[in-house]
Amino acid sequence: MANGTQSRIEFHIDDPLLMKQNISLRQCAQFSICILNGNTTHTIIQAPPTREFITVRRFLPHSSGKLIDCISLRDDTQWIGGPQHRYQHWPIQNMYYEEEPYVPTHPTNMAITERYWLSSRGVSLHVYDWVPLFIDQNNYKDKYLCFIAQNKAPYTNFNSSLTTLYDIGWYNNSRVAHQAAVERHLGKPLGHPDERMIRHPIWSTWARYKANISETIVNKFADEIVASKFNNSQLEIDDNWETCYGSAMFNPAKFPNVTRLTQNLKRKGFRVTLWIHPFINEGCEPAYSTAMKAGYFVKNDKGQVHTTWWQGEKGAGVIDFTNPKAVIWWVGRLKALQKLGIDSFKFDAGEISFLPQVPRLNTTHPIELQPGIFTKSYVNTLAKNFGDVIEARVGWGTQDLPIFIRMIDKDTKWTWNNGLPTLITTLLQMNMAGYVNVLPDMIGGNGYLNGFLNGTFYPPKELFIRWLQANVFMPGLQYSFVPWDYDAETIAICKKYTDLHASITPMILRAMNESIVNGTPVNAPIWWVDPDNQEAHKINDEYLLGELILVAPVIEENAIVRNIYLPKGSWKDGNNNRTYKGPMWLRDYPAPLNVLPYFIKL
Known part of the structure; x- marks a missing residue:
């Protein structure tokens, strides 16, 4: 269990029903959540002393309503997670989303949208897959990452009910928190590629x-x-x-x-x-008519199959992989x-x-x-x-x-x-x-x-x-x-x-x-081997292979030197065998065009 400031997370919870009930600490067990100083501006959720995570359950609103819960990004804590994105910042404090539906989306290149976020202080948050989730960051509230639950396209209508929304976890550090998320939510690979x-x-x-x-x-x-x-x-x-x-x-x-x-x-x-896609363009015969007649295309809530993609000038159908x-x-x-x-x-x-909206998939x-x-x-x-x-x-x-x-x-x-x-x-x-x-x-x-x-x-x-x-x-x-x-x-x-x-x-x-055995990352951020090091959590231009190799590529035009941060441990330079003791900065490390800086953990 994390201690001190690590056991507290600032939230903004926009839920009038919850606030009207004036929940006190004595009611924590009932709601699986502890709220201190509860109001719609600054809500502090504190870890219960006997648990490493809490589960938040609330009434999902009817079609006209929404729930908005926001994590504060105002302090010096670093946050990672969210979608793969075209503008992939790391950490994610400067990402911007304007009530974005949280499903795999092509226009913003959000091809992976796992509902998981992790802080450098050992706090994790996971939103469950059944929540009709939208994210909003640095828009609805500046310096906040907001999670919005609402019955709105592209989701199918939900019945208003008491719903498990998300888990918040508190752990000793971010590595322990991530391993817990792997066991509880993310899972492990069953094998590796060829x-x-x-x-x-x-x-x-x-x-x-x-x-x-x-x-x-x-x-x-x-x-x-x-x-x-x-x-x-x-x-x-x-x-x-x-x-x-x-x-x-x-x-x-x-x-x-x-x-x-x-x-x-x-x-x-x-x-x-061979390159393969799941579309059949309108007019591509006999494939289109065959799939259309057999009901193989995804339909929307009006029974239509017409959709568009980057090579579909006149439109296309997309194969329904739930059929x-x-x-x-x-x-x-x-x-x-x-x-x-x-x-x-x-x-x-x-x-x-790419599906015809709002899609209706196999029941x-x-x-x-x-x-x-x-x-x-x-x-x-x-x-x-x-x-x-x-x-x-x-x-x-x-x-x-x-x-x-x-x-x-x-x-x-x-x-x-x-x-x-x-x-x-x-x-x-x-x-x-x-x-x-x-x-x-x-x-x-x-x-x-x-x-x-x-x-x-x-x-x-x-x-x-x-x-x-x-x-x-x-x-x-x-x-x-x-x-x-x-x-x-x-x-x-x-x-x-x-x-x-x-x-x-x-x-x-x-x-x-x-990774198959323990769920560990293959290419981790460098804080993975030094999770309490807040400086390491800020590094966005280095990475690890396993826990033995640290790689610090040159990614700036015309650069022939770069600064390199080494986390704790002894590191041997892969280019000249010189050893260093971290944590430390290597300033102006020489890296002409034919040199890739990398280091081997001893």
Whole structure:
């Protein structure tokens, strides 16, 4: 049990019914909550002396009402958690949300929305999945993170009832608090992704070629990789291989002989994977009519299936993965593709925002879990039917699956606006949400210029190299832009760090196996090994591999030195074997373009 200020958390609770009852400490047992100085401005919730967490239960309002509970972010406590987001700050005090529905959402790149937050003082908060949750931060109240429960789209209408809303936990430090959250809420992975995908790079056609792909281009790409003496886990054929989006049939003008292509790639040492999405565009026949007639698409509350996505100019339907018959049909189409020599798949989308609104899903699932259950059903379908040689990009209560969960697309930028720095903060956020098998986005980003596709827009050489270095001690590598499109120095540096990643694969596997047993993060924030150190909780540009390697990449343009914070313990420099005793700052650590700073815990 935490003591002193660690056992108190400032809340703003906007609930007139609760306040009218003038709850006192003597009534704590009845309401599972202790309130001191109760009013609608400053409410202090204090940990009961004999428990490590309390459960808050309240009456969920009718359709016209809402409950608003807000955590104060005003003191020097650091907070983490919440959604994976395009603007991924770490800690999260400066994030901004304006009553955002808390489900996987594409426009804001909130592909993972676990309902879990954690403070640097050992306080945790978890909102239950059945709560129709919205979040609001630094908007409704400045310097507050607010949790709003209301019967409003995209949620299905709830009956007003006494409902368990959330747990608040008080623990000795943030590491103990997180381990308790793993046991109580987040769960542990049941396995890890395919070892070859961890050890060697995935080579994707996407960033380099965008939708301009064909049998000729894919073969040429493979020949370049082999000639440049880089290893591979697989070659990924990305967007625009179909006759139309959702046909599940190769375009014969681009891919006249798929079996010939896959056999040729396998002779060169490649596995072959294919980009897959859950949509069928309107007019993509006969697939659209077949799915429509059989009732395989998600419908909204008006019985309509029409929706839109980034490749659906006229609209599309999205497969209902809560419908067992729809799943059997959809999976069967992919199994047919595997008979052509396709080894596995890269799965895209799965966010609730792509569904026709307000979605009505299969009634075998509790109505209180809709619409989030769609994302969970989608990802579970992928893992169940296609094993551990896959990747998906969304998550909702699916931390247990032994597959890679890919970061949202990163932009080819140095900035915190979804650029290189967010490669690290997104890694940390996903790990602390329980998604430890993280597949970072492609090295150098997606080649988007100002957020839009721009042909062959390449990352600058320095950004490309620094991106790879930041990625080395993460669970996997993805290339699309290639080192040999730059110069000999780039090739040499990339070969060095690609080989380093392969050599430390046993350490990655060890960390993954530790997570399977104990639920620990694979890539943790540096405070994980020094959880009482409040300075360590502020660091957003370093990370750990397991508990043995600390990585401090250069993420600023034109920088050849950086400051590095080492938490407690003895650390050996991975570049020169010099040892340091933490906690301490290393000021102006030299890091020219060919140097990645990292340290080994002794």
